[in-house]
Amino acid sequence: MTKILVVDDELSISTLLKFNIEKAGYDVITAEDGEQGYELAVTEKPDLIVLDLMLPKMDGIEVTKKLRQNQIEIPILMLTAKDEELDKIIGLELGADDYLTKPFSPREVLARIKAILRRAQKAGTVEQAKTESGAEDQIQIGELVIFKESYQATLRGEALDLTPKEFELLLYLANHRGKVFSRDQLLDAVWNYDYIGETRIVDVHVSHLRDKIEADTKNPRYIKTVRGFGYKMENVKE
Numbered sequence: 001m002t003k004i005l006v007v008d009d010e011l012s013i014s015t016l017l018k019f020n021i022e023k024a025g026y027d028v029i030t031a032e033d034g035e036q037g038y039e040l041a042v043t044e045k046p047d048l049i050v051l052d053l054m055l056p057k058m059d060g061i062e063v064t065k066k067l068r069q070n071q072i073e074i075p076i077l078m079l080t081a082k083d084e085e086l087d088k089i090i091g092l093e094l095g096a097d098d099y100l101t102k103p104f105s106p107r108e109v110l111a112r113i114k115a116i117l118r119r120a121q122k123a124g125t126v127e128q129a130k131t132e133s134g135a136e137d138q139i140q141i142g143e144l145v146i147f148k149e150s151y152q153a154t155l156r157g158e159a160l161d162l163t164p165k166e167f168e169l170l171l172y173l174a175n176h177r178g179k180v181f182s183r184d185q186l187l188d189a190v191w192n193y194d195y196i197g198e199t200r201i202v203d204v205h206v207s208h209l210r211d212k213i214e215a216d217t218k219n220p221r222y223i224k225t226v227r228g229f230g231y232k233m234e235n236v237k238e
Contacts (some may be wrong), residue, residue, distance in 0.1 A: 001027045002117065005046035007037030007063070008079065009055055017050060020106035021113070034058025038066055041074060048116055050109070051096070053080045060096075068095040073164070075116045079104070095163050098191065099201070115191060119168065139174045142236030144213055144222060146174050160212050165190070169205050170213075173223060173233035182230040206231055 004026045008014040011032075018028045029044055031037035034055040041049055041063075053060040060078055067074065078099040097116050100109060139146040146153045151167050153160045162170065169190050173181070181189070183199035191201070206223060214220045221236050 001025075002048075003027045003029065003044065003046040004113065005029050005031065005037065005040055005044065005049045005074075007031045007034065007040075007049060007055065007060070008052040009033055010052075013052075013079075016106060017109060020110065021050075024110050026113075032056075034060065034063045038063050041067060041072065042070075046074060048075045048077065048113060050077050050079065050113070053078055064096050075119075075164070077109075077112050077116060097163075097165055119164070139171075141174060141177065141222065141233070144174075144236070146171055155213055162212065163208075166205055166209055166212075169202075170209055173231065177233045177235045180226045180229055180232040186230065202231075 002025075004021050006014055006017045006021070006028060007030070008017065009032050014030050014032070018030055021028050029040060029046065031040050035057040037049070037051065037055070038058060040046070051060045051063060055063070058066075064076055064078070067076075073095075076096040076098075078096040079102060080099050081102050097119075098112055100112055137148045139148065143156045144153065145155075148171060151162075151164065153162060153167065153170060169186065172186070172190050183202040186202045187199055207217075210217045210220050210223055213222055222234055224232050224234055226232055
């Protein structure tokens with residue numbers, strides 16, 4: 001059974017999440033502070049972590065940072081308060097897969113969990129297929145090469161350090177080179193949900209990608225901003 005780790009120091013929220021996630025058919029374990037959450041992530045190896053940002057002993061950002069530094073790539077859904085915009089961005093930059101702002105509905109939490117697990121399962125399936133076949137499809141755009149099955153990319157032969165979500169956004173844009181997408185369209189296609197008001201997450205990931213693939217982020221070659229609408233991937237030639 002798929003195992004979810006819920007880390008939240010508010011008993012009412014933890015109990016609500018546990019009840020609804022178990023009702024949806026998942027196994028749930030809980031932790032009430034960051035240190036306990038980190039230890040359970042290491043020992044129990046859950047399939048996903050629902051992680052509150054503000055925690056005693058070790059906050060959600062520190063938990064995420066420590067997990068990623070130790071090459072523990074368990075997907076993370078971070079819970080934040082409305083006034084914690086900077087922390088959301090930091091959390092995503094460190095490797096959280098998604099965030100949800102309090103207050104939230106149990107239905108929305110479950111939708112995010114299912115979307116993240118679908119992406120993780122898909123990544124595992126294509127990696128297994130690559131291993132079995134010995135072949136891998138790739139896309140080359142200028143000096144950027146995207147290896148579709150192994151979730152890796154290189155720029156001028158150097159490996160890029162991309163989070164899973166950054167890679168998925170890059171791949172989606174690359175697969176549709178020249179086409180302009182609104183933030184809502186990208187949110188639906190890459191994050192698998194339509195949630196008004198959360199398009200800031202798209203801008204954060206585009207900014208991170210540009211930091212990693214563009215020589216000049218103010219004059220990008222690869223990911224262009226289409227003013228008043230959204231983004232597109234240019235078909236850059238070498």
